[in-house]
Amino acid sequence: MRFSAYLILLCVNATWTFPPEAHAQTYPNRPLRFVIPFPPGGGADNLARILAHKVAEDLGQQIVIDNRGGAAGNIAAEVAARANPDGYTLLQGNVAHTISRTLYHKLNYDLVRDFAPVTRLASVPFMLLVNPSLPAHSIKELIALARSKPGELDYASSGNGGPSHMAMELFKSAANMNIRHIPYKGAGPAAADLIGGRVQMMFFTLPAAVPHIRSGKLKALAIASAHRVPQAREVPTFDESGVRGFEATTWFGVLVPSGTPRSVINQLHKAFASALAAPDVRARLVGQGFQVLGSTPEEFGSFISAEIAKWAGVIKASGITIN
Numbered sequence: 001m002r003f004s005a006y007l008i009l010l011c012v013n014a015t016w017t018f019p020p021e022a023h024a025q026t027y028p029n030r031p032l033r034f035v036i037p038f039p040p041g042g043g044a045d046n047l048a049r050i051l052a053h054k055v056a057e058d059l060g061q062q063i064v065i066d067n068r069g070g071a072a073g074n075i076a077a078e079v080a081a082r083a084n085p086d087g088y089t090l091l092q093g094n095v096a097h098t099i100s101r102t103l104y105h106k107l108n109y110d111l112v113r114d115f116a117p118v119t120r121l122a123s124v125p126f127m128l129l130v131n132p133s134l135p136a137h138s139i140k141e142l143i144a145l146a147r148s149k150p151g152e153l154d155y156a157s158s159g160n161g162g163p164s165h166m167a168m169e170l171f172k173s174a175a176n177m178n179i180r181h182i183p184y185k186g187a188g189p190a191a192a193d194l195i196g197g198r199v200q201m202m203f204f205t206l207p208a209a210v211p212h213i214r215s216g217k218l219k220a221l222a223i224a225s226a227h228r229v230p231q232a233r234e235v236p237t238f239d240e241s242g243v244r245g246f247e248a249t250t251w252f253g254v255l256v257p258s259g260t261p262r263s264v265i266n267q268l269h270k271a272f273a274s275a276l277a278a279p280d281v282r283a284r285l286v287g288q289g290f291q292v293l294g295s296t297p298e299e300f301g302s303f304i305s306a307e308i309a310k311w312a313g314v315i316k317a318s319g320i321t322i323n
Contacts, residue, residue, distance in 0.1 A: 027087055027264055031062040034090045035080045037073035037097075040065075043207055043288060047122060047252055048092055050284055054275035059267075063090075072096045072161065074107060081109035085259030087268065091115065093255040095163050098307035102315045103161050103322050111308070115255040117300035118265055119272050122290040123251035125225035126167045127209040127235065129218040130201045131194055139222045139241035142201070143175045150178040156190035156202040157183050161322050164190075166311055167203040167224065167248035169318045171238075174246050194218065205250055206231060207289035224248040231289060251293070253300055265297055 034052055038044040045067065052063040068076035073096040083089035093115070101111050109115075128139070136142040146153050157165035160183040172179060182199050184190035187208060194202050195217045203224070204212070210231050212218040220235045224247055228237060238246035254272055256265060275281055276294045285292050295303065314320075 027267065028059055028061045030088065031064050032056075032059070032088050032090060033064050033066050033083075034092065035066045035068055035076045036092045037068060037070075037076035037094065039069040040067050043124065043205070043290075044092065044094065044252060046288060047285065047290060050281060051121065051272065051275050054278055054281055055268075055271045058271040058274055072100055072103075072159075074100055074104065074109075077111070077115075078108045080255070081114040081257060083257050085257040085261075087256060087260050087264035089257060090118070090268070091255040092121075093117075093253045093304075095250050095307065095311075098304060099161065099163065099166055099311045099315070101308050102312040103320065111304070114258050116258050116260055116265060117297045117304060118254035118256055118268050119276075119297065120251065120253040120293040120295040120300050120303060121272070121276065122285055122292050123249040124205045124207065124289055125223050125229065125291065126164065126203040126248045126250070127206055127223045127232070128171070128201060128221045128238075129194070129204055129209055129212060130221055131197050131199075132216070132219045133197055134200050134219075136221070137219075139175075139236075139238060139243060142221060143177060146175070146177040146179050151180060153179045153201070154182050154199040155179050156194050156199040157181060158187040158190055159183055159185065161320060163248075163250045164203040165320075166314055168201075169314050169320070170248055171203075171224075171243070171246065173314065173317055174243050191218075203248065205289070210289070225291070229289075229291075230286075249291075253295075253304075269297055 034048055036045055036048045048065055052065060056063045068079050073094060077091060077097055080089055080091035097111050130136065136145045155168050190202055193199050206229060209220060213220050213232060220232060222238045222241045223229060223235050224238055226247060273294055276292055282292050
């Protein structure tokens with residue numbers, strides 16, 4: 001009899017409705033995945049690994065780097081967009097995603113609809129390098145030369161529709177120049193032809209530009225950031241060179257699938273903000289050419305919208321298409 005009464009009591013207890021928080025488990029309770037749209041070893045991958053190590057310490061869980069390079073970042077974005085909105089999958093968003101929104105007519109994700117912003121991380125400014133044989137020693141001289149020879153000067157890019165291509169198209173529009181685009185399959189072959197004099201100019205990210213400047217193989221005319229940088233203090237900004245307000249950077253941030261709880265977004269934001277503020281992290285990132293940023297989720301969302309509009313204007317004005 002006592003045993004039967006005990007079973008009845010157990011069954012009754014099993015039907016009680018507990019408050020949701022009684023069953024909730026503290027986030028995070030398992031490793032997170034950080035999807036990176038680039039292969040291992042590059043600047044974006046280094047940025048992710050430096051921050052992931054620090055954020056993992058804060059959250060108390062491992063962050064696994066998942067490199068999904070290719071298709072201008074769209075492969076990684078598609079993978080992350082399909083993930084559960086539970087805070088365990090993060091995407092390293094970047095400038096290419098805001099370009100792709102207009103450039104590609106068919107994508108299997110929507111940057112605005114399918115993702116929620118967490119924070120901006122860092123940016124790397126572009127620097128305009130030219131072959132030393134080009135008779136232009138400043139942006140003003142380059143613009144004058146290009147206008148005197150419409151359609152005769154060539155510029156290289158690391159690929160059609162990529163950030164370096166878009167940066168030059170933005171410059172062309174701002175300076176009212178007519179120069180020809182020569183796309184390459186990667187920055188390496190493009191740089192080789194620029195050094196060889198087969199093309200005259202190209203936008204490089206700061207870390208990639210500095211070795212070429214130091215070796216004397218290429219000449220820097222301006223950096224597309226708001227301020228000069230410690231790595232090349234002698235190089236003026238475009239604004240100082242007469243192209244007012246011109247900025248072009250490749251930037252990085254953290255996105256999560258739409259529907260991720262706001263409490264989780266806030267926790268992730270706090271962890272990344274703490275990592276970006278850590279002196280050792282900032283020193284490592286600055287040493288690699290990054291400009292450390294940070295932002296609220298709302299600020300990052302507004303920035304993404306502005307970037308989409310900015311590059312949409314460039315793409316439409318230039319008539320760039322991707323098959």
